[in-house]
Amino acid sequence: MFVYLKKLFAMFLTVLLVLLITFVTFEIIPGNPALSRLGVDAQESQYEALAAELGLNDPLEIRLSRWLKGLFTGDLGISMRYSVPVSELILDRLPVTISLAVMALVLIVLIGIPLGIVSAKYGERLPGILITLISQIGMAIPSFWSGIILIYIFGIVLRWVSPGGFVPWSQDAYGAFKSLILPAVAIALPSIASIIRYTRNSIMDQMKNDYVQLALSKGLNLNSVLLRHVLKNALIPIITVLGMIAANILGGSIVIEQVFTLPGVGRLLINAITTRDLPLVQGMVLYIAFIIVVINFFIDIIYTVIDPRIRLVQRG
């Protein structure tokens, strides 16, 4: 538990530092939220009124203390661009992002891990080499490109799904699924490729261990040795990478959301930055930090479930 508290404290300090850097960066870079909201054609008086309303004219120390107060009272503040609470904006975008993440992760696990196992089983023989080669290509393809190709094939040529846009789950579950499956695939593809490689390497590393020889010497066949003994031992690095992938996807898939015109957190973040919407950017920073803490927490739990030796270290 103590280990965990220490980790949380380190995480807290990191987030604080990131928020501070964001604040300072926004002081330095040109442009401000009032200007970006009104556009360059706006009149001086209009601008002055909005700037005063948003508190942009207050001196630095006032704004800093206001910001800190908000931070410690848990109030994320009001978006300067949209004039609604930041928390509301982020919560609004979460269904899309979480749905995408869950669907993509399911694809990554269900396709990546089995293919990795098969590829490891055949080692340097043809099927193993072939899978490695294909996954290498998969890793090199940028997801916006595979996204466009997917839209072209399934949306335009085959017309199985309507390309772009999002239908809420509560309104039409099947429609929601259809609107998210292509972007989920596009997000998953490069990660599937890298999970194949991690799985293959981790399993092939494990295959060198003595316990594999003992398992074989019992009369188990290679498949059983792989599934009953090796896979679990190989899982720790795979879980670690899966966690990183999950954090990445939940942090918003900027490119894919753009290509498929989906209202996810990725586009929200981009908008927040381009409109100099400091409260919103900071809300996003907190959101991403939260995601990382939660995922790390679950990964640590999964580790201890997989490996009894890790449990021992943490208790001690």
Place this chain on the structure above:
Amino acid sequence: MNCENESLIEIKDLKIGFKTPEKILHAVKGISLEVRKREIVGIVGESGCGKTVTALSIMRLLPDNTIVTGNINFSGINLLSLKEDETREIRGRDISMVFQDSLSSLNPLMKVGRQIDENLMIHTSLDNRDRLSEVLDIMDKVGLPDPEQTYEKYPHELSGGMRQRIAISIAIVCNPDLIIADEPTTALDVTVQAQILELLRKINRESNSSIVFISHNLGVIREVCSKVYVMYAGHIVERAPAETLFTNPGHPYTMGLIKALPKLESKGKELFDIRGRVPSIADLTQGCPFEPRCDYSFERCKKEFPDLKKIDSDHEVRCFLAGGIL
């Protein structure tokens, strides 16, 4: 009594080579050995002499890039000509193996009881309850305290000696004809080592299992084996009953191994070591492979490879001088 002399496994002219891009490197260069029913046979030699590779060839566990020739006759079948699925039926049921390091040879993430149980799952049709009582029985037999509780433990929660007892349980649970123990006590301290040796002797006495006992330590070999093969650089250089080997060693290498044993009276004095090192499998010599390290070598040893010479009814030595001035 007749069965005492019946052969269980007979290896003839076994050669083991590893394919490399340029050529085949031979780790075992034509060895022949025999294990009779209920016998404990030792294979001794320094590290790198080919003992483990020989054991793995019997189990058919060598990697794909290995070329194995010769004949391993096990109760009438040549193990080397078996198909993959046929070897799996023999592994763990008729022949089983105990590895050197029980910490790395047991699966760290599986309860030790289940690791024993797995053998029964593969080779018997017993149901869960019968298998469990069988496993607990075996654990009790090998001297593990509190079998029910130990069953639930993971390898890292047990001591080295307890782990090796688990490894032995795995090896004997299907009552095999042959147990190959590859340096089973090397990783253990002396007291635990003695207990494990006693356990192996007990298993040999009480069941029908023959044991091939592999070690680099002639002292340990002497305690358990009736017959010993001395291996050097992929060759058998001497074969003799264990006691004969000590009272009347025939090969300079064997003499060196005996001399290198720590003795009580020499405590504190510097230990003897055979000078030089075991040649790598890439070194090719024409003559006797031990020649560079041998105190008795002469011209002929450099050019000619000695045959295995019978100097007594059950004593063979691969040395030109054997039976003569040595």
